Amino acid sequence: MDDKIAEQADEHGVSYSEYVREIVRDHHSTPFDGVDEPVVCRDENGEVNENVEGAA
Template sequence: MVRKSLSVSISFPRWMDDKIAEQADKHGVNYSEYVREIIRDHHQTPFDRMDDPVVCRDENGEVTENVEGAA
C-alpha cells in the first residue's frame, strides 16, 4: 500500500510557530493545511523573504558551504 502523505519534522522559531497557528485558526484550517497552502502559494506568504538563506549547517550548528556530498 502506497502512503499518500508523510510527516516531516522542521524547526521554526517560536514566533513563527505562533504566527502559523494564529493564521491557521484565522482561516479555519489546521496547522498542516495552512503550512501546505503557504508552500503552494508562497508569493502571498505573510513572512518576509530572507536575503541570504542558510540551507546547510553542520552537526555543530555551524553554517557550512560544503561542495561534497555525504560520506
C-alpha cells in the first residue's frame, strides 16, 4: 500500500504527506474518529489551558 501511495503522489506531482492529507480530507468515511469539540490550547504538560486572554 505504501508503494501505491508514493506512486500516486508522484503522478500528481505532490509530496507523499501532501497526497495523504488530501485523500483524508476528501473522503467522507475515514478510519479516524471525528472530533466533537477540538481543544486548541494545551500547555507543555498536555493540560487544557483555560486562559483565553489575548496578547499583552
